[in-house]
Amino acid sequence: MTESTNRVALVTGGSGGIGRAVCEHLTRDRIAIGVHYAGNKAKAEEVVAAITAAGGHAIAVGGDVADEHEMAAAFDAVEQEFGGVDVVVNTAGIMVLSPIATLNLDDLDRMHRTNIRGTFVVSQQAARRLRRGGAIINFSTSLTRLQFPAYGAYAASKAAVEGMTLILARELRGKDITVNAVAPGPTATPLFLEGKDQAAIDNLAHAAPLERLGTPEDIADAVAFLAGPARWINGQVLYANGGLA
Template sequence: MTDNTTRVALVTGGSGGIGRAVVERLARDGFAVGVHYAGNKARADETVAAVTAAGGRAVAVAGDVADEHAMTDAFDAVEREFGGLDVVVNTAGIMLLSPIATLDLADLDRMHRTNIRGTFVVSQQAARRIRSGGAIINFSTSVTRLRFPAYGAYVASKAAVEGMTLILARELRGRDITVNAVAPGPTATPLFLDGKDQTTIDDLAATAPLERLGTPQDIAETVAFLAGPARWINGQTLYANGGLA
């Protein structure tokens, strides 16, 4: 167990994509990191091993983000291992695309359970536990501005994330805890690339002034900024999208 001077982070969805990049970036900044996963223990263990091999400290914790009992256990495990909690980054989310007129409402419910209820449950635990000087960082999407067709239900869930994030920042007045959301643009992760043909991917990459897709590492840098030096940024949504919106 580390002492209480060590900065400690918990990253939900931390076993792959943006989440893994965030874990590795925070570990390089000296954080001890809880790597949360929902179903893929092997991938979470690989992430922990990568952090450990680089000289960092990490532990894998499991649970459905929308299950308050499972997340209570996950938060407890991180606190037991590292002695406290300073930063919570909630990257866990799902994206199911369809025009609103033809969306299967079961998909709507799945997204809302993970993206809205899951963010709420994680934020609730974070608000109860994070030490003074800490940060809560949730995830939205730049599509709230870009308004791509077929993203209606996903955007609805992420607009809810933005709303609860900005209110929580105000509810934590006096505790020296920042609460912000990161809204990535098109980023080269399996979540984004799945189901898209190469022409669509190339067109999206060319749209941003920087003429490329974002990388998980690009987004992780934004998170590291909010988790560390950005103490005067609070109650905001930061759009990390290369100038796309």
């Protein structure tokens, strides 16, 4: 167990591509980590083992991000282990691609539950629990600007995340807690690469002026900035996309 004076983060989706990179980056910044998982405990425990082997402190915590009782229990577990929570990073999300005209509405509901309700539930817990000097970092997407076909429902869910993020920042006036969102562009994660052929991947890689896809570590750099030194950045959406939009 670490001392309660150390900074502590809960990272939802912490066993995923971007989530894991965020956990490992924050560990290098001497932040203890609650590595959240929804269904794959073994994968989260792999991240915990890697962090521990590198000299950091971490535990795995499970739960459905859209279930307020399960997420309250996840926060409880992190607080019990490390003494409090200072940073919450909402990387958990799902993406289903389809033209709006043909989207299965069950898929819309699934994205709504995880991306919108899940972010809302976790942000609500964070607003109630974070210590002074804390940071809430939600995840949007650069697709809210890019307007790529087939991303309509996903972009809509992330536009909702932006809306709640910017309002929560104002609602937490006086608490010394920042609330921002990171909006990645095309990033080489399994979630992004799934279902795309090489030509599509190459086209997206060359669209940005830096002429490559982002990496999970690129996005983790932006998160770590908002989680630590960026105390004067509040109520903003940070576009991490290599200049694509």
